[in-house]
Amino acid sequence: MALWLDAADADFESAFKELISMKREVSTDVGTVVDGIIADVRKNGDAALAAYSARFDSVDFSNPATPMRIGEDAIEAAVAEVDPKVIAALTLAEKRIRSHHARQLPPDDFYEDEIGVGLGHRWTAVEAVGLYVPGGTASYPSSVLMNAVPAKVAGVERIVMVVPAMKGAVNPAVLAAAKIAGITEIYRIGGAQAVAALAYGTETIAPVAKIVGPGNAYVAAAKRAVFGIVGIDMIAGPSEVLVIADGDNNPDWIAADLLAQAEHDEAAQAILITTDAALGEAVDQAVERQLKTLPRSNIAGASWRDFGAIITVPDLDAAMPLANRIAPEHLELAVADPDALIPKVRNAGAIFAGHYTPEAIGDYVGGSNHVLPTARSARFSSGLSVLDFVKRTSILRLGPEQLNKLAPSAIELAECEGLGAHAKSVAIRLNSKG
Amino acid sequence: MALWLDAADADFESAFKELISMKREVSTDVGTVVDGIIADVRKNGDAALAAYSARFDSVDFSNPATPMRIGEDAIEAAVAEVDPKVIAALTLAEKRIRSHHARQLPPDDFYEDEIGVGLGHRWTAVEAVGLYVPGGTASYPSSVLMNAVPAKVAGVERIVMVVPAMKGAVNPAVLAAAKIAGITEIYRIGGAQAVAALAYGTETIAPVAKIVGPGNAYVAAAKRAVFGIVGIDMIAGPSEVLVIADGDNNPDWIAADLLAQAEHDEAAQAILITTDAALGEAVDQAVERQLKTLPRSNIAGASWRDFGAIITVPDLDAAMPLANRIAPEHLELAVADPDALIPKVRNAGAIFAGHYTPEAIGDYVGGSNHVLPTARSARFSSGLSVLDFVKRTSILRLGPEQLNKLAPSAIELAECEGLGAHAKSVAIRLNSKG
Missing domain, CATH: 3.40.50.1980 (Nitrogenase molybdenum iron protein domain)
Structure with missing residues (x-):
């Protein structure tokens, strides 16, 4: 009760x-272990990934049946194993998620204000995104779609999926979802070592700019540690x-x-x-x-x-x-x-x-996203959307007339802040020719 | 050269x-020190803040001239000290920042798709935001405007400013900027202890939902540590x-x-x-x-x-x-x-x-924001904007007809993921009356 x-x-x-x-x-203090794993992957790259995967996932990358990267053939073979009804359901889900998320693409903006200053912004997609998929029973094909489709809609060119593979095996429905979402670069790695590989890169894996997807305490701690080097989504x-x-x-x-x-x-x-x-x-x-x-x-x-x-x-x-x-x-x-x-x-x-x-x-x-803020974090954050895979570049444009109007205030504030070179970079344009 | x-x-x-x-x-490993300070503030509240401020900032909150909260009178007195030309420049800056950021308020959306499923979202403001302002020479009035104005435009009801005050003194231009931005709740505290107070609250300071603003290595480490309990902006x-x-x-x-x-x-x-x-x-x-x-x-x-x-x-x-x-x-x-x-x-x-x-x-x-992604993080993040102070709630609405159409696929996927209660929560609505 x-x-x-x-x-x-x-x-x-x-x-x-x-x-x-x-x-x-239950909070587990895994920070020290995770810091060690990250340092090891940064130093030893693929060799560190192979060692951790052997130790934690009992998988041998030198075995031709279970290389680090899951090849196209292996993906196809897995998909063929999945019940066609599941494939149909995943296909419907992907279509509905895609069509809803397409409405989230934010518009660019540019305008001139009342004194002729041009102001605006442009949105561009993150170039490369890593998608963490947990192993075991929490390896959900629906989560693959919910994370990958908004990235695709945003225009992300490269999506790298990582998934720990106990004894080499990956849930075939997860691979089917990846295929339906258009993901082709998939590695059989997990844990803090996979997060480190995505953030810093190894000989085989080129680094990404952002990492999304849920994981255990080690994965969460690793995401927190690499935040700043790459972007991360929320800690679920x-x-x-x-x-x-x-x-x-x-x-x-x-x-x-x-x-x-x-x-x-x-x-x-x-x-x-x-x-x-x-x-x-x-x-x-x-x-x-x-x-x-x-x-x-x-x-x-x-x-x-x-x-x-x-x-x-x-x-x-x-x-x-x-x-x-x-x-x-x-x-x-x-x-x-x-x-x-x-x-x-x-x-x-x-x-x-x-x-x-x-x-x-x-x-x-x-059609809406199931990656949502937990543990009261809806007070300050939102569910996953296309906005998580784009970033905004602001644009400012003045001509001589606008600079003349705004220069005195800018110089006043720069001097008040003790930033003489800031003041000079404005003042110099009033007194000489470009 | x-x-x-x-x-x-x-x-x-x-x-x-x-x-x-x-x-x-230069990376400074301050994690352990910061964890200790955060734990102390959580446990001892105002008393911990007073002790750290005495130790690090040489300020005595029991002195009536330098209480923890900076009163309205003290703010007014500081503003009166500031050169009127600086006040005018800050006022112009605030007006231009506000007018530009007003265009960033994102629109709500709601529509029915081709089978009649209602989908959409609503944006709401974060209720309370903490604004960290550094002390010393990096205490910039312009940064107060750049952080506070987007929050105000977003509709944040409560903005709490914290600023370390060496020997009790705060840059008067910073207080003037706060007043111009409409900030009334200001505390004379800084460092990791201020971040902890904003995140967890003390007897005097009610907790906020998000913390923004630049700071030194201790402040950055503290923000990283409380991320999840509250939202944070980028680590600058x-x-x-x-x-x-x-x-x-x-x-x-x-x-x-x-x-x-x-x-x-x-x-x-x-x-x-x-x-x-x-x-x-x-x-x-x-x-x-x-x-x-x-x-x-x-x-x-x-x-x-x-x-x-x-x-x-x-x-x-x-x-x-x-x-x-x-x-x-x-x-x-x-x-x-x-x-x-x-x-x-x-x-x-x-x-x-x-x-x-x-x-x-x-x-x-x-008019555009000067809080921008540093250290190559423009690959995955954006400058500060109104979007940092709002969050999105998604909305989904089906009627019996839509549920009938989507139920088979949802049940198929729930069963494939081993989530029987998920499947049942859909199936039960097909077989009984609400």
């Missing part, structure tokens, strides 16, 4: 504070959902949505806020019922027991400030009129509106 | 590679300029621009690429001449000697790939037709077009 809170209770505020500041992740934490429901809901549907989140990870969090205590009660019972038949019921059960919560509120308006403090990765609005609530959402990665939009649709084929 | 390279030389490629991979910053490195010049230029103007960059910091870098060796020669001589009279000639001279370079190329087209590999923070196009080159720029923080746009105008009153 999950935690029950009632917003009308006297001690609600302190209990709610405790809920949102709950530390769900355990997943979470908040469902806001009025009384007019099927409790089984809500329970299924809560459990879909909880099954990800024992550290995942599923919260229901409802105006109807009876619905809350019914959902709680439905969760227990459904847990009995779920394939991943151990994981989902632990998450629900340790981090799940049901909160009752007097009305939907009272739910919104709580939702914004939770700042959930996923926010389901299981209410009659979701459009009335949407403008009141300040902090959330993604909104799933109405009774027929289970979050799982967004994980796969909705 | 700076390094001379000729693109026609046989060993050019290796010399150029060395130039762009030059490490200009030493500044750089690349000037691309054809033969038809006044060498004194170009020299002045190179030195305006070089005077920032001994680790700053100024590079000239020119099609005309004679101009290069003349610029080199002009630099030496101007160095004799510059107030910061020691700094500028060291930067030019250690990191400056003049590169000759056969034509302007040959300059562009080199510029994109350098990925400069500032790119001046001192050529007859800058518009012909702009589309060829792939990696640069900002372009200054034509002979009458010295970079220093952009530092102060051009």
Whole structure:
């Protein structure tokens, strides 16, 4: 059974504070190990990658069946293994993700202001991006699409995928997703060593400019360490959902949505806020019922027991400030009129509106991105989009007339800041010919 | 004298590679110290801030003249000290920065696709932002405007400024800039302890959601450490300029621009690429001449000697790939037709077009932002803008008909990924009533 809170209770505020500041992740201090691995890869390149892969993944790159780079033939062979229904679903997903993300391409801008100064910017794609794909059971083909398609839409020319391959094996559906997304450069490497190779390059792997994709504590620490040398996406934490429901809901549907989140990870969090205590009660019972038949019921059960919560509120308006403090990765609005609530959402990665939009649709084929800010980071960051794969160059253009008008203020400020050469670079153009 | 390279030389490629991979910053390993300071502030709050400020900044918060928070009266008193010409210049700068950044507010989007799925997003402002302002000679009023104005334009409700105050004193022009930008919450704290206070909060300082602004190695390490708890902007490195010049230029103007960059910091870098060796020669001589009279000639001279370079190329087209590999923070196009080159720029923080746009105008009153990606990070990141202070919530909305169409593919992929509860949360809506 999950935690029950009632917003009308006297001690609600302190209990709610405790809920949102709950530390769900076991923090592992892997910094020193990771720094050592990065230094080794920078120094020894491919040889270091081979050694770490032998040690951690039991894979031998000198075996012709499992070279570091996964060849085109191997990709094709893997794709042929995958159920055609999965291929069809991935193809549909790719098409829908691509078409939605195409609307995110930001426009260039250039204009002259009232004194004739030209101001503007141009957007260009990052030239090369590394995509980290976890191994094992967290090796999700859908994540390959969600990371790669926005990069493709942005115009990234080179996408390099890395994926750890225990005993050389890679999930064939992951390779199929890569092929559908148009990725051709794939290496059988993982962990901090793969991040280091992407950031600094080796004899075989040319360095990239940005690294995206989820990973374990070592991968996260390595991304944090190379941040600045390359760009990185967010550091992903355990997943979470908040469902806001009025009384007019099927409790089984809500329970299924809560459990879909909880099954990800024992550290995942599923919260229901409802105006109807009876619905809350019914959902709680439905969760227990459904847990009995779920394939991943151990994981989902632990998450629900340790981090799940049901909160009752007097009305939907009272739910919104709580939702914004939770700042959930996923926010389901299981209410009659979701459009009335949407403008009141300040902090959330993604909104799933109405009774027929289970979050799982967004994980796969909705078209929007499933890489979203976790652990309350929706307070300051956004889900993955085309914007993560482009950068802006600003443009400024003055003629002699504009320079004459702005020069005195620029010189005043440069001198106030003690930057004489700044002042001179402006002043010199007023007193001599170009 | 700076390094001379000729693109026609046989060993050019290796010399150029060395130039762009030059490490200009002395890396200081301050991680352990910073981790300790952060833990202390988390545990001891205001008391830790008072102790560090006494130790590092020789300021006593219990002295009524120098409390931790700088009161409105103290701000007013500081503003009254500042030369009215500086106030006027800051006011003009604020107005121009605000008017330009107002164009950066990104639009919301919502549409129905061809099967009736509703897709879109809404942008909302980050609620609270911390602005770090360095102390000492690097305490620039212009930087206060460049960081605060985009946040204000974005709609950030609370901006918290922190600035270390040696013996309690803060640059009055910095306080004037804060007032002009509309910042009212200012604390006399700096270093890793200030970053920790902004990220985690203390008894006096409520935590923020994002921290921006430049700082020394301790500040940078602290920002890296709290990344994830809060958002951060880029980790700024030493500044750089690349000037691309054809033969038809006044060498004194170009020299002045190179030195305006070089005077920032001994680790700053100024590079000239020119099609005309004679101009290069003349610029080199002009630099030496101007160095004799510059107030910061020691700094500028060291930067030019250690990191400056003049590169000759056969034509302007040959300059562009080199510029994109350098990925400069500032790119001046001192050529007859800058518009012909702009589309060829792939990696640069900002372009200054034509002979009458010295970079220093952009530092102060051009209207564009002077917080730009350094150390080749223009390959993957952009200058500061309104986008850094907003975040996007995506929206997905299906009705029963759309769910029926997409459900089979979603279920297929969920099952392929071993996520049974995901599949169930979709399937259950096909078989029962909501």
